[in-house]
């Protein structure tokens with residue numbers, strides 16, 4: 001059986017960032033990344049808002065807060081160094097009426113506690129100067145929130161990993177994992193449909209929506225240890241270019257309770273399009289269709305702060321699915337990034353529940369994983 005030092009499952013932005021980081025750090029070790037699709041980023045990493053978050057909302061001390069705040073800076077530096085398309089366009093978190101002002105106060109405090117040092121309070125006049133078409137009575141400006149071309153980011157990470165000696169094997173689907181004396185035997189379906197196995201010392205599971213399935217393959221009960229994923233769909237609608245030009249920044253109302261999502265908000269894509277979403281619908285099937293009937297829900301949510309939009313402006317755009325470990329009705333759950341030594345799985349590193357802000361945190365997640373490897 002072929003042997004490698006490090007095996008990564010999943011070529012989303014997280015797996016690619018880890019492959020890039022580890023192949024740079026451990027240039028004397030062999031590294032293979034297995035991905036079931038024919039190219040990188042075919043799942044959650046290309047179905048998201050492409051926002052470089054500042055790290056405002058998450059509980060202080062959580063991985064989501066720490067990795068996002070540091071990840072934000074690292075990602076901007078990385079984009080600058082490698083000329084990846086991005087824009088630090090800033091975001092407004094708005095209060096649509098007086099009742100929402102206390103929510104803004106607590107968001108501001110939370111952001112400051114997390115180390116987001118550049119947040120500013122804006123009054124109605126200041127909002128009007130920045131965003132004359134937005135209806136809001138008060139806002140927080142987050143200047144370090146931005147947008148990124150996630151495809152370019154992944155392309156660069158893939159290139160770096162390969163330049164540094166990593167082997168990325170597309171059309172390789174992992175279907176079995178066995179714990180061996182000091183390592184793991186991983187069985188996969190190769191591009192010709194045959195089963196083959198490879199042995200590794202370190203196994204890094206960043207299989208996104210299927211990361212809990214990979215854990216199950218090892219005979220671990222994911223329900224007992226709280227690793228079960230509850231996929232949660234987020235749909236987007238977009239509007240015409242003329243109306244897109246009426247807003248320059250990302251505009252967010254205060255987030256939903258229990259952080260099920262950040263609420264239907266307005267994002268701008270790198271090509272200047274105004275998009276709305278994502279909503280949050282727990283689902284059992286992986287299906288990326290956008291339900292046209294949800295246009296009404298979007299219109300109702302957005303009409304409260306963008307009165308220039310009509311119902312007929314909302315066009316179905318795309319959908320992504322969050323790999324949530326937070327079951328419906330549960331409270332906040334953090335990213336799981338764990339070297340499973342205490343469960344008796346030396347060398348197994350699991351990344352589970354890497355929903356938002358996973359894109360922003362991709363480089364810092366990779367740095368964290370590097371810290372486990374000896």
Ligand SMILES: Cc1cc2nc3c(=O)[nH]c(=O)nc-3n(C[C@H](O)[C@H](O)[C@H](O)COP(=O)(O)OP(=O)(O)OC[C@H]3O[C@@H](n4cnc5c(N)ncnc54)[C@H](O)[C@@H]3O)c2cc1C
Nearest residue numbers: 010012013014036045048049051174208234356358359360
């Ligand atoms: C609607 C939505 C909006 C979001 N918005 C933002 C945002 O604005 N900013 C932000 O920072 N984050 C955002 N996120 C989160 C971000 O997109 C994710 O955290 C990130 O993309 C996760 O990357 P990943 O590599 O872990 O997962 P994925 O991109 O899902 O990659 C996992 C890979 O593993 C592969 N795989 C799975 N099982 C196997 C197997 N058995 N064998 C081989 N390969 C396998 C899959 O094919 C896939 O390519 C958003 C997420 C969603 C859903």
